[in-house]
Amino acid sequence: MSSITQKFWQFKTPDPQKIVVLSDSLKLDPVVAQLLINRGIDDAKEAAVFLNPGLQFLHDPFRLKDMDRAVARIKKAADRREKVLIFGDYDVDGVTSSALLFRLLRKMSIRAANHIPHRMQDGYGLNANAVNLARDEQATLLISVDCGITAVEEVKALNAAGIDVIIIDHHEPGAAGLPPAHAVIDPKRPDCAYPFKNLASVGLVAKLFQAIEGRIPDDIMDLVALGTIADVVTLKGENRILVKAGLPRLAATQNKGLAALLDVAKLKGKPFKPHYAGFIIGPRINATGRMDSAGLSLKLLLTESDDEAYDLARQLEDLNARRQQLQRGVVDEAVRMIEQEVNFKDQKVIVVGKEGWHKGVLGIVASRVADMYYRPSIIVSFEDGVGTASARSIAGFHLHEALTHCSELLENFGGHQLAAGLTIRQDKLPNFRKLINDFAQDILQIRQLTPTLGVDCEIPLYGATLDLVNILEQLEPFGEGNRPPLFASRRLMIKSRPVVLGRETLKFWVTDGRASVSAVGFGMGRYRDYLHQGQHVDLVYQLQIDDWNKAPTVQLKLEDIRESEESDKS
Numbered sequence: 001m002s003s004i005t006q007k008f009w010q011f012k013t014p015d016p017q018k019i020v021v022l023s024d025s026l027k028l029d030p031v032v033a034q035l036l037i038n039r040g041i042d043d044a045k046e047a048a049v050f051l052n053p054g055l056q057f058l059h060d061p062f063r064l065k066d067m068d069r070a071v072a073r074i075k076k077a078a079d080r081r082e083k084v085l086i087f088g089d090y091d092v093d094g095v096t097s098s099a100l101l102f103r104l105l106r107k108m109s110i111r112a113a114n115h116i117p118h119r120m121q122d123g124y125g126l127n128a129n130a131v132n133l134a135r136d137e138q139a140t141l142l143i144s145v146d147c148g149i150t151a152v153e154e155v156k157a158l159n160a161a162g163i164d165v166i167i168i169d170h171h172e173p174g175a176a177g178l179p180p181a182h183a184v185i186d187p188k189r190p191d192c193a194y195p196f197k198n199l200a201s202v203g204l205v206a207k208l209f210q211a212i213e214g215r216i217p218d219d220i221m222d223l224v225a226l227g228t229i230a231d232v233v234t235l236k237g238e239n240r241i242l243v244k245a246g247l248p249r250l251a252a253t254q255n256k257g258l259a260a261l262l263d264v265a266k267l268k269g270k271p272f273k274p275h276y277a278g279f280i281i282g283p284r285i286n287a288t289g290r291m292d293s294a295g296l297s298l299k300l301l302l303t304e305s306d307d308e309a310y311d312l313a314r315q316l317e318d319l320n321a322r323r324q325q326l327q328r329g330v331v332d333e334a335v336r337m338i339e340q341e342v343n344f345k346d347q348k349v350i351v352v353g354k355e356g357w358h359k360g361v362l363g364i365v366a367s368r369v370a371d372m373y374y375r376p377s378i379i380v381s382f383e384d385g386v387g388t389a390s391a392r393s394i395a396g397f398h399l400h401e402a403l404t405h406c407s408e409l410l411e412n413f414g415g416h417q418l419a420a421g422l423t424i425r426q427d428k429l430p431n432f433r434k435l436i437n438d439f440a441q442d443i444l445q446i447r448q449l450t451p452t453l454g455v456d457c458e459i460p461l462y463g464a465t466l467d468l469v470n471i472l473e474q475l476e477p478f479g480e481g482n483r484p485p486l487f488a489s490r491r492l493m494i495k496s497r498p499v500v501l502g503r504e505t506l507k508f509w510v511t512d513g514r515a516s517v518s519a520v521g522f523g524m525g526r527y528r529d530y531l532h533q534g535q536h537v538d539l540v541y542q543l544q545i546d547d548w549n550k551a552p553t554v555q556l557k558l559e560d561i562r563e564s565e566e567s568d569k570s
Helices: 016-026 030-038 044-051 067-079 092-107 130-136 152-160 201-213 218-230 237-251 256-264 274-291 295-302 306-341 359-373 399-405 426-443 466-475 525-530
Strands: 008-011 083-087 111-115 141-145 164-168 183-185 350-355 377-383 386-392 412-415 419-425 452-455 487-494 499-501 505-511 516-521 536-546 553-563
Touching: 016 030, 016 044, 030 044, 030 466, 067 141, 067 164, 067 183, 067 201, 083 092, 083 130, 092 111, 092 141, 092 201, 092 218, 092 274, 092 295, 130 152, 141 201, 152 164, 164 201, 183 201, 201 218, 201 237, 218 237, 218 256, 218 274, 237 274, 256 274, 256 295, 256 306, 274 295, 274 306, 274 359, 295 306, 306 350, 306 359, 350 359, 350 426, 359 377, 359 386, 377 426, 386 399, 386 426, 399 412, 399 419, 399 426, 419 426, 466 536, 466 553, 499 525, 505 525, 516 536, 525 553
Parallel strands: 008 452, 083 111, 083 141, 141 164, 164 183, 350 377, 516 553
Antiparallel strands: 377 386, 386 419, 412 419, 487 505, 487 536, 499 505, 505 516, 536 553
16 A cells, blocks of 8 residues: 555645745745745735734725715614614624624614524525514614625515615625615625725624724724634635734723633633634534524624523533534435446536435535545535535535526525535526536546645654744734645654544654654544554655643654555565
């Protein structure tokens, strides 16, 4: 066996001259300069902002198309004592956006009500019931957050009922064009010249604060950072600025509900890392929308009562545990169906569906399936002949474009490049599966169906030091679009017998003759059967610090293992 890798290693090779120029200009360690260049940052001014992001570098909010119209309409609502209905989405971005917009309107003495649709009963986004909801609240202005960009007919109906609409959304506009709203704030609209296109909706609400108040208040930065990270938007540009400013506020949040949730999740008092938002706090807030009503999470973020905060936080904890159990069951069923039904030679896009799968976990299941098989994956739950689906993609396959190509077979759809949702009649699923796979045949080459690891630097093992780990902290926070740096070291000898710990965690020690370092691979227990003490391997890894009950030492967090080409056979 020459290799146990399942991934393609792509080594980045920036221009050495650029490294020298950038490191000299900013007095940087050459490794940091190379990592910046690998991320497309080779200009000294841009690099300085990246390394020291501050709110002073945010763009003028009025460069967003229709921001001036939105601000004027909201101020008019304040002057006329109108009531406003906030119509949000049920994910973390939608919930944090709704909470912050409610706080802004309340500061302006505007009466406001919140509505978040029920995922199972109402589906996604603005719907035909929006008119009735606004009338029931006696609202004359509806502001949608994290939804609405494709709701052309719904906005027409609201207009006909005498209700003005402001849309604050970051998703791709639909083929039918922009809804006829009073204002549409979306940097992805074709006529918006805003320099940064990748703000989450909570970032756009922060820009609304900036437009109305002249600044983004410190006390909203916790929710801005949380919503931004959880929505998996790129952590570059303004997103990086917002998250960098918000992470310390998250750790010391004054929001009673969020503080209770951090405590219940055993994160209270810890320095807040982006990982916590994406994998610990985010899923708990999302669980309410998946399992029940996202109104619970919104209530948590708006409560002023300590007792209510802890009661709601415990409810979120319980709902998340139920979500995890349901999710495992659907993943297991989906995998069995895929192994039996999917012809991987002809089908580059996985499309599977079943009656009765819980709609609230479809997105997570689609993500798991896409990760497992490294193919775009669409998971459908049918009820009474109609399927609700979540889709997740891989690099190189634009989901929204693919679904647009198949639109005649769909009841509706929405989303962006890597994630989308859709509704389809059950009898049209076979034709849809064929059509989207025909589309994929022309888009996805076989090599693209192999996960790629972009290796930033090849270094000797003795170069993996605590000093280097500390230097890398300049590039934090890490996340989408700014992944933790990946290093490679070749022909390392396995010094200890590889063992598998809990949750399929692989662990062993390696040496290059000058240094010995422990290596840990989470979820990589299957590799143990291919490894033995004395074997030579090449590794791709992240650098991390292991300080569990001891003085800090460097540890390799494994991404992939390859048997060295000149490995000793035994």
